[in-house]
Amino acid sequence: MSVFQISILGVAAVLLAVQLSGVRPEYGVYLSVACGVLIFAWSLDRVQAVIEMIGEFVSAAGMDSAYLTIILKITGIAYLTEFSAEICRDAGYGAIAGQIQIFAKLTILAVSTPILMALLELIQTFG
Numbered sequence: 001m002s003v004f005q006i007s008i009l010g011v012a013a014v015l016l017a018v019q020l021s022g023v024r025p026e027y028g029v030y031l032s033v034a035c036g037v038l039i040f041a042w043s044l045d046r047v048q049a050v051i052e053m054i055g056e057f058v059s060a061a062g063m064d065s066a067y068l069t070i071i072l073k074i075t076g077i078a079y080l081t082e083f084s085a086e087i088c089r090d091a092g093y094g095a096i097a098g099q100i101q102i103f104a105k106l107t108i109l110a111v112s113t114p115i116l117m118a119l120l121e122l123i124q125t126f127g
Helices: 003-023 024-062 065-090 092-112 113-126
Strands: none
Touching: 003 024, 024 065, 024 113, 065 092, 065 113
16 A cells, blocks of 8 residues: 555544544544554555565675564564554553553663673774
8 A cells, every 4th residue: 555545544544533532432542543453554565575675784794683683673662662652642541651661661671682782892892
């Protein structure tokens, strides 16, 4: 799907959610989640193409593929967190959204530890 089609889908879902919120507020949240999942599913093809391209760059540069795996995990955590937190905010639960984001930041820090250690080792070789 093109960006135009996805944009139209998003705007249509928002307009419909606003209309439904007057009748049953929870329907707006359900519609928002469904629309978000649909858009995410359509974007997976593009994500797969980007991952393949990055993999080719890593191979050409002779880098350790473990670093690519870590970067992809971090990116996945960030996207999933943003998606989840925005759904919580749309439903009116900003505190839960904030807690999801804090947990994700700590998880990213934990996952990125091997990269930080490699960077520290590289810095020590210069000194």
